[in-house]
Amino acid sequence: MEHFAARVLSNRQIAESWRELVIDWPAQAPEPGQFLTVRASPRFDPLLRRPFAFAGFSRERCEASVIYQVRGEATRLLADLAAGARLDTIGPLGRAFPPPGKGERALLAGGGIGLGPVLFLAREFARRKREGVATGEDGLSPALACFGFRTAASVPAIEWPEGVRIYTDDGSAGFAGTPSSALAEEDAGPGRARIYACGPAAMLAALAALAKSRGWNASLSAEQWMACGVGACMGCALERADGAGFLRACADGPVFERDDIDWAAEAARAAR
């Protein structure tokens, strides 16, 4: 993890209220699932750094990208950054998606704000396939990589890795349906697949339940408000499924395994 003033290389709109930020990344190479934090304002309102997952990384060009939704003040300020601007950045932070185990099919699902890390993972699979580095069941590629959006207008205009499937709730682009329903059609046996997902809490809960019912592993990326982002403040706690206290989203996660967290309880909390 490093702290530096990253240079903004581009910052373009890719869908309604969605943008892709590309910054130079002269630091340690990030892995899919990891995140960075940025300070959006030199003043104190908004005050805290904001976490964003890496959506991609080019080792050749030393460039990292983030896909973000303009939601509140910090992301509005981010949206104003022009190429050449400096952005106070810390990263890479947190636990990455683990590689699939031997003989495990990789099933990827990303939705909404969870697009970035899953896209990065899909991109890494694609790269490894290109470069012939073995990962996944066939050693080269995920069995499935699905991304869900509400409607065609919310599908980001980016370069999608080969083989990725787009779902929209209303069928206005790609397939009609959700990544969760797509994954449910997979027929891998117990221990023969691992779900990789990031997205709304309800989607993660559904996927955790699916994984459990099929005996699959699942590596799911959770969200929680953060203050320090490095494991020092205990602010980003998530309840452990075993009742033995809490896990830190920033340092123990954001990627957790299927049974680390009670994903259904998280979804209920988010919906409350």
Added chain:
Amino acid sequence: MEHFAARVLSNRQIAESWRELVIDWPAQAPEPGQFLTVRASPRFDPLLRRPFAFAGFSRERCEASVIYQVRGEATRLLADLAAGARLDTIGPLGRAFPPPGKGERALLAGGGIGLGPVLFLAREFARRKREGVATGEDGLSPALACFGFRTAASVPAIEWPEGVRIYTDDGSAGFAGTPSSALAEEDAGPGRARIYACGPAAMLAALAALAKSRGWNASLSAEQWMACGVGACMGCALERADGAGFLRACADGPVFERDDIDWAAEAARAAR
């Protein structure tokens, strides 16, 4: 006084750390000495509106200008505004420079942050002269209009009204010296001149003393931190010279008469 979202027409650098902001002004016409307040950030740090004197106004084009120094956060944010941006604006506010009395020569002196209002006054004299509207001793123009700067680099690149004299401390542009010393060379008799000035507290104190010793009137524009800018909060108080309490810079001023305020005490306070 009106409150509206003014459109930025231009915002250019005119000297080191000095800028001129031009905005559309569809509201009541401002007079020299009056000011406006702006909200520099939609968030709360910086929080309070900032006051700036009008530096010019075009009745034909309904445009007002402000000359400002980039000092802290609010002015830094102002400096970032591009043409077309909106600026939350209230004005015109405060007491304007009164017209010179019959037979009074108008002696104008502006320094530093006090440039704007005195420039506006000089411009108005020039306009009236063009339009043949009688003001000043000769009914048409000030006897003297002097602006002081540290050095050539701090003299703003603007269109100066005809007849204006520029002074620099080091003589690197215009005359060597200060507006105060220039005014001291005037020989008008008691009651035959009125000083109009805005600038550092020490300059105002010197001019008030000069006016007193010559028996001239003086209309001097003071500064004080403001919260409301409209006379409601009593925050911008200045001590009355007669000891009978306080005057509000925003509503009783910012232009005060020679004997309203103990200008020497103000200068001492500013220097402390």
Added chain:
Amino acid sequence: MQPTLSVQIGPLILENPVGVASGTFGYGSEYEALVELNALGAIYTKAVTLAPRPGNAIPRIVETPAGMLNSIGLANPGVEAFVEHKLPELKTRRAAVIANVAGASEEEYLAVLERLEEAAGPWISPPEGLPISACSARTGIDGYEINVSCPNVRHGGLAFGTDPIQVERLTAALRARTRRALIVKLTPNVADIAPIARAAEAGGADAVSLINTLVGMVIDVRRLRPVLAMGTGGLSGPAVRPVGVACAYKAARAVRIPVIGLGGIMCADDALQYLLAGARAVQVGTGTFVNPRTAEEVLCGIRAWMEREGVERVEAIAKMLA
């Protein structure tokens, strides 16, 4: 559905819950050109004291992160000038006029209130159930807000505001002298606001309002002295909003009389935080400096929120917190 916005504070029914806070709105006319005064539920005047007060030495204000300090020192022309110069104009207002009363001793508070009662004459209540704005004959004063909490006066109100016994005694003495709405304004500079709120209730207050400012200080590190001439000042603005909401929450659970919430309200959501915390009405202070239309926008936003959430009476929001 048109939501009902009126709020009852003792004998007084406010047309709507949004007022402007004492010391931030002068006596109303200062903001007349920028604010639709008729849209306000109440105008809380600048403090009125027995003698004229020029106010504290200058500088009196300084900005802080998301806040400001003031040490105005209750600058006001005194009760006689208030009666002569401000009262006539205040009689013409549609909004409820609440006179903010301050003093350095119990006697002073009583003397100010008595003089105001005398000048305004007997309380004329509007027809049963109608807001004060419906009253044909207005007296210029519809209630009192007793400032027992100003941090900016030496030997002043602060001592009162932190001691339940004194608060109850002062409130009872004032209560005996007026039928108008009696609101006691509390300070957040206490370990627990609940006993102070209960003391005001026990003394017969119709409501408590809170918070006044928090004691704060800014030091000029170049001039090696406090920025404010008085050293400390009172902190207000969005920075203190969480403190105010917590105080409103606690006070609303400590007393049965209405709580009026203020401190850092900049938008409708901020005001709704106070209402959900248990306040029945709110005041906008520093927010008006930043955006004179804050109170109007707050009212608009509360109405829209009520329509969206299907809430019929604004007073019901106080019970909606999960």
Added chain:
Amino acid sequence: MQPTLSVQIGPLILENPVGVASGTFGYGSEYEALVELNALGAIYTKAVTLAPRPGNAIPRIVETPAGMLNSIGLANPGVEAFVEHKLPELKTRRAAVIANVAGASEEEYLAVLERLEEAAGPWISPPEGLPISACSARTGIDGYEINVSCPNVRHGGLAFGTDPIQVERLTAALRARTRRALIVKLTPNVADIAPIARAAEAGGADAVSLINTLVGMVIDVRRLRPVLAMGTGGLSGPAVRPVGVACAYKAARAVRIPVIGLGGIMCADDALQYLLAGARAVQVGTGTFVNPRTAEEVLCGIRAWMEREGVERVEAIAKMLA
């Protein structure tokens, strides 16, 4: 001239006045990759309690204008795990290590301190006049900061921190059990911090540190409930800085022992405000979250300011206010 930055806190000489605040820096290693730990004057650990504490229900933090609320609830692994897992590493630090101690009763505070004394062994003081960093054999604990002021624990420290009698008694009991520096951390949630500071001094504290957080609340107006699971939380960050400086100013005039100032320090000027107010040392809390290098930059800026102003000893700044 090289300014002297060391600061004496009872038996302990800190190499420089800038520490990192309890609860915002873990036990040091969390920030190791981003912060030059050797540049710190002191590390105040996360609170240590007798039993392990998982901490409060979630969510635990929320941002506010120029501030944040936390209700972490003193989450920590308990004194035994601290001794086993954290102490060895803390012995390797150059900075002074101050263990922040919390408890729900006097007995708990005493038990934690006794266990820590036992584990760390006797206090080894460096050669006369030298900072603790010059000590060849470090014990892992150079002092204690007694948290009598956490707003986030029910039946917890807050009662202690607002009552001078309890503060004095607790301090005296702890004093009898350690020769290490004993710092009592005070809450700003009181009407007057002076009597509490005096109580700590009377009990034998070597210093008081202040401020802990202010009680605050944020309500989610869409979900109709407080954002934090516990309802209220503690407000920190630049929003509270003026309150902290005012408290430091008052406390420094109430006691002869050093005051350690904190609350909203984001840059050297903020720290200098505390030092000019009378504090001898400072801590950076929330500022580290925003910029992990805050403490380093603060130290750098203090040094530059001293050079500019011609101040030789950092401890002298406490007397420089006009």
